Amino acid sequence: MPKAYSYLRFSTPEQMKGDSFRRQTTLAHEYAARNHLDLDDKLTFHDLGVSGFRGKNSETGRLAEFLEAVRTEFVPRGSYLLVESLDRISRQAARKAMKVLESICDEGITVVTLNDGRAYTEDILNNDPMALIMSLLVFIRANEESANKSIRLKAMWTGKRAKATQKPLTSNGPAWLRLNKDTGQWHVLAECADVVRRIFQEYLSGRGQGAITTSLNQERVPLFFRDTRKGKRVGAHWHRSYVRRLLENPAVIGAYIPQSTEYKDKKKLRKTAGQPVPGYFPAIIDEDTFQRAQALRMDTPSPLRGKNAHGETRNIFGGLAKCSRCGATMVYVSKGNYKGKPYTYLVCQKARVGAGCPYTLVPYSPVEEAFLRDAPVLLDSAPTNAEDSALLTEIERMDAALLGSSDHLEALADAYARTRLDALLKEMQAITTERDELQKRRDELSRKAGAVACPMATKRLLELDEALKAESLDRRKVNTLMRMVFERFTVDPDNCGAYLNWKTGGASQWVFFGFPKDKAETGVTNTEENPKAAKAA
Structure with missing residues (x-):
């Protein structure tokens, strides 16, 4: 007696609650009984909640396991695969769906559609043109139904999102x-x-x-x-x-x-x-707290991370200091103490690992003192939101482009519904990809605009000004606020100066922390090595 195997598939787990499972199971038992088949209920292949529209059931679902079982002779050739209809096997484009059916029949399996009693074998597909045409028509109809359902669902959710302020979606x-x-x-x-x-x-x-x-x-x-x-x-x-x-x-x-x-x-x-x-x-x-966090996240990593996560903040420029020569991060290093005096420096990270930038030790204390000295003037000259109007203009331009893309897609969808031209479908896919990239960029700019909005930025400037004027300098607090206000702090060892880039756009005036030395004479710019360390060297 030939073996028969039942194959069930629904599109979503919710359909398990309906009549689909019972109906398909009953049909399989009735067909097996009428045609004297041994229905194997121990090796029943159920793709519960796996969609045939995207081809998941034939590539990663139980249908792939069934084909593997046939190829390894675990399921004998000459067996029957019982499905409710061909669209249960695949709802992909007709050409791809036909390949799935052919791959099953080519392994010596008879596919039976229980809704009409039709049988499909390798021989029938090769010699019965009507069977081939009928299967193609079924696959075409199934794919169109799934595509239309997808479009309707998208339209439904678009309508729901438009009413999101009235009730939860x-x-x-x-x-x-x-x-x-x-x-x-x-x-x-x-x-x-x-x-x-x-x-x-x-x-x-x-x-x-x-x-x-x-x-x-x-x-x-x-x-x-x-x-x-x-x-x-x-x-x-x-x-x-x-x-x-x-x-x-x-x-x-x-x-x-x-x-x-x-x-x-x-x-x-x-x-x-x-x-x-x-x-x-x-x-x-509250929105102020959220926007402060976004400002802090924008291109300024915290210095208190990794092995320093639980340490004390000694460097107010942590996460901000950059080398003017190569753009790499300037790190805070300590060369120890000599006669009670700490020797700490800012050094280019690239130079530390010998990656091409000249190795220069920039004494930390003069840099910090110079910044604290000039901070009041720097903060007073902070750019306003008006100077950042280019950001808002760019967002408006992107909004207009997104609106145009949506209108274009709608017109193409109407044309495709009338003509079914593949060229229109490809154009829709290309425009959709461009629109998604544009939307992503627009979202990034919108987040930045919120983080640097004038009222928020002004409040952070006032907080930083207060922290810098405090009787006892809280370096962790100062560093946190600086990373909200500034994008980077570029240190120029050759000219013993530095400048700041604002998150709202633009750069500050220079802050000078020393006088350049004659490099030809010293070989090193503005260094102040620990005498003890230098002697040991």
Whole structure:
């Protein structure tokens, strides 16, 4: 008696709750009984919740396992594969779907479609033109239905996102919130929200993301990130990526970022699908705190990271100092003490490892003293938001381009629906790719604009001014505020000067911390070696 195997597939796990599973199982048993087949219920191939539209079931699902079982003779040639209809095998483009059917039949398997009782074998596909045509027509219809369904779903979600301010789109939300489905209101989980606030507070105090992660794990702070589909925690421990995601997530100030699902090279991608919706979630962080964190994150890593994560801040230029010769980071080094005097320097990291930049020791104390001396004048000359209008102009230009892309795509979609020309489809795909890149760039500029907005920037300047004028200099606080205000601090060893680049754009006047020495005479610019170390050398 020939063997028969049942193959089930639905597009989503939710269909498990419907009639699809029962119907397909019943049809398989009835067909096997009528045709005297031995239905193997121990090796039933179920692709539950795997979509045939993207070809996942034939490439990574149980259908791939079935083909492998046939090729290794675990499933004998001459067996039957029972499916409800051909579209259960694949809903890809007809050409690709046909290859899937052929690959099964070429292994000596008879494919039976239970809805009409048709059988497909290698011999039938080779010699019965009508069977070949019918299978192609079924695949064409299935692919068009899936494509149309995808378009309708996108349109539905577009409409939902347009009404996002009226009611929640979905029960999925940030890990520190839960939706009351009866009232439609979001409720804050106090313990989780306190952890988020703590992360922002520690980050703004100057601690790096790695140090924050370590302290959360050492204190056994519960991880509250969850897989929204499975409702389970994503891990047992905190990771640096979790801290980073919290610090950059606008949901903490109540903003919702609409997203859509796209497929590229058979990979599922989440992409921004519109402008942020403010006030969608309850805010657990005030906007000033959030924007200060974004300013701190922009191109200025914390000096308190790695082996220095729990150390004392000695260098107020940590994460900012750059070499004028090569652009590499200038690091803080200590050459020890001699007669009670510490010998500390700024040195180009590239020069330290012999990577081509001349090795020059720049005494740290004169640089810090010169900056503190000139800081009041520097802060008074900080650029205003008006001087950063180019950023806003660029955002407006991108908004116009995005609107034009959407209109163009809509016109192409209408034309494709009428003509089904492949050229139109390719043009739509190209424009969609360009639009996604444009949206990504626009989002980056928008975040930067928020971080350097005039009221926020002015407040940070005042805070830095107060910290610099304090009776006792808190170097960690000063460094944190400087990384919010400045993009970099470029040190020029040859001219014994430095200048600052503002995050709002532009550069400061020069700060001079010494007088250049004659390099031909000394061979080294502006160095002040520890006499003890020099003698030992």
